[in-house]
Amino acid sequence: MIPYILRRIGAGLVLIAAVSVVAFTLLYVGSGDIARRILGQNATAETVTQLRTELGLDRPVIAQFADWVMGAVTGDLGRSWFDGQFVSVSVTGRLGVTLTLVIGATLLAAILAVLLGVVAARRGGWIDGLVQFLAVIGFAVPGFLIALYLVLLFAIELGWFRATGFIPLSDSVTGWIGSVTLPIIALSISAIAAVAQQIRGSMIDALAKDYVRTLRSRGLNARSVVYKHALRNASAPAVAVLGVQFIGLLGGAVVVEQVFALPGLGQLTVQATTQGDIPVVMGVVVVTAIVVVIVNLIIDLAQAAINPKVRLS
Template identity: 40%
Template sequence: MLLRRLSVWLVMSVALFFTISVLVFVLVSLTPGDAARAIVGPTASVERYEQVRAQLGLDLPLWEQYARWLGGLLHGDLGDSVVTGVPVSQVLADRLEPTLSLMIGTFLCASVLGIVLGVIGASRPGAVGKAADVGSVLGAAVPNFWIGLVLAALFAVQLRWLPTSGYTPLVDGVGPWLQHLILPIATLTVGGTALLAKQTRDAVAEQLTQPYILLLRAHGVSERRILWRHALRGAAIPIVTILGMKMIGLTSGTVLVESVFVIPGFAGYSVNATLLHDIPVVQAITLIFTVVIIVTNLAVELLYSRLNVKEAA
């Protein structure tokens, strides 16, 4: 059964990748302007403009441009940036660490904090539960960029505890690396934590009303063990679903945060690449984010299978 589901996942993943790559290729080509005009400038002659277009291959039909890009991808070549001429793999390699650090750090912080707050809210209904509901609404309603600006104004400008912008690679020291990530991760964690806390609270609270919980209490099992081991495990499926959605949402949520805190990641860089019609760069970034989505869906699927087996047992 698991092998069959993995086969279906593989087919759907390949179809998803090609569909997204075609859509991005077409949509970027339909946006105003092109890379040749950005290179030669607005005052260049028509002859010079057409020459650069031919050099970049932009005068070819769109399907042929896509076929060339796909052929290079199948041979492990992401192509060169049409704006800078630098290999796309080199451009993105320098920007991969900041984006991954931001995504993984946010996912871990939001997951731990959201689950802990949700379980506490379920075990203590009343003021704590209502606070979780209010927090989830506010966290989902307030834009990330506004939260980032407020945090930067408070902790970076007024208190001067943290840097306002930039990024320090991990090889330059854990301390500076963490200092530059605290505010961006906190910005992204607020909304994700609030939603996860509410869903966790509701799922765990429902489990606490099940007959098996009453049976465990009758056998003298401690409330702490009931709450964190049995009820939380029973509520795992909806929690895993939210965690998967959170990870996928970070592929787009990092764009604005990287812009606000001037983090040299490729999420924010994709905006400039799109405006300049740098299709190889946009396609490569799309490929990376698509792989993140596909792997996340696979992880959720495997966790579903494992949880269902435990429930059946």
Template identity: 45%
Template sequence: MVRLILTRLVLSVVLVVIASLAIFFLMSLVPGDPARTILGANATPDLVARLRQQLGLNQPLPVQYGRWFVGLLHGDLGDSVLSGEPVTSLILARVPVTLSLLVLSTLVIGVLGTLIGLGSAVRGGAVGRLLDTVSLVGLALPSYWIAVVLVAVFAVAIRLFPATGYSPLAEDPVQWLLSLVLPVTALSLGGITIVAKQMRDSALDVLGRDYIRVLRASGVRERSIVLKHVLRNAALPSLTVLGITIVAALTGAVFVENVFVLPGLGSLVTQATTSHDLPVVLGVGVFFTLFVIVVNLVIDVLYGVLNPKVRVR
């Protein structure tokens, strides 16, 4: 198990390098000039050229990336081209919002997806058919469209939850939770149906195995069979799907944060991309990459907890 974790950590360094390289050179293809954005459309070419030289934007792309990567090795993500603020400070100010959204969405997807899928496998019949129908709908509807509908219904028509804004947890836990109900719902609906369907299929496979019949014939209670045997074995493939769903939620979080005007990393990277603020885009990209690495590492550890064979590899 320790060897597996160390291998994942080594591969993580390579992943950060590849991801940052991809972001850097893809951003270089996006039309726009930060110097022109700062100075305005009426700035003279000489003034723009001097600012580009001052910001180091006139250097070759490999030199610019090398300078940024050396700073990364020293824990420095650079400064925002537009505001001049340290990128680390900008990210840390917005991390609580995005992490709140992602952590709550993960809990909702994991818990509800597992319960619905397991209940569908045990009960079957109409519940299973309903789950299949809802799964198709959940996969077809994008999270940003769901977000708009939720705002129209529960924030505008019913006025049950706030339509926009975010209240920090430390200031008002109740308002914090209320401000995240609709965003978390919009981000979680598709993931719940995916995890529930995987859990249902895995649980049905386990329920059809011979040792389950033996346990039932031996008089073991159905509840004990489901919780101790079916859930444990069916959770393994569902964990993989849950991990993929959480990673995919990063993309959805960018759109959801913009719909609900949440001051998170999604809205920050959208603004930075529009203004061609490369250090900010790279900093957020590194954070998202590290988030994916942590999610995969947690999934690997949970695999080891549920499956002893993984621990001895």
């Protein structure tokens, strides 16, 4: 098991390094004259040259990247070009909000998807049709549209939740719940649809296996056959899909955070991209890559625990 973990960690570090190189190249080399873009077309050549020197953009790209790597290894991702704040502070301060939404949406999707998928596979009929219809709706309707409907109904019309804003858990538990419930629901709809479909298909295949018929012939409780044996064998593909959905939810959080005015990575990314604050954008990209690597490692370990054959692959 330890060699398997080390291999996955090594692959993750290679991925982070590759993302860093590509992102730095695209942001610093592919953006053209960054100083001119920041100051505008009406700025004088002397002013542009001065800013380029202050930002270190007059140095060779390799030297800039080497300095960034040396700082990143120690946790220093540079400073914002506009407010001077450390990028690591800005990103980590917003990361908690985004992870709250994404983890909450993932847990909600996992619970509801298992229930819907298992029921659809066992009962069939109109329940199966209803689950597939809901899955189509989840795939077809954009997340921001669902978010707007939730705000109009539950926040504005009924007044049950906050329409916008975020209340930290340390300030108020009920306020925190009220501020994240609707965003989590809006973010989880598409994930519920994808995972429920996967579980439904895997469960139908698992329930048709010979070992399931053998267990039933021995008089084993039906609930035990379904949830203890069939679901475990059917859960490995669903775990993989859930991991992919988690990564996709990181991107979906950008839109949801804008709708609910939440101070997460999505809001920071939009602001930094609009301003052309490249160090902040670079920091967001790298931190997101690290989160993706950690999630993939957790998913791999979960699959290895469910199916030991994965460790040998």
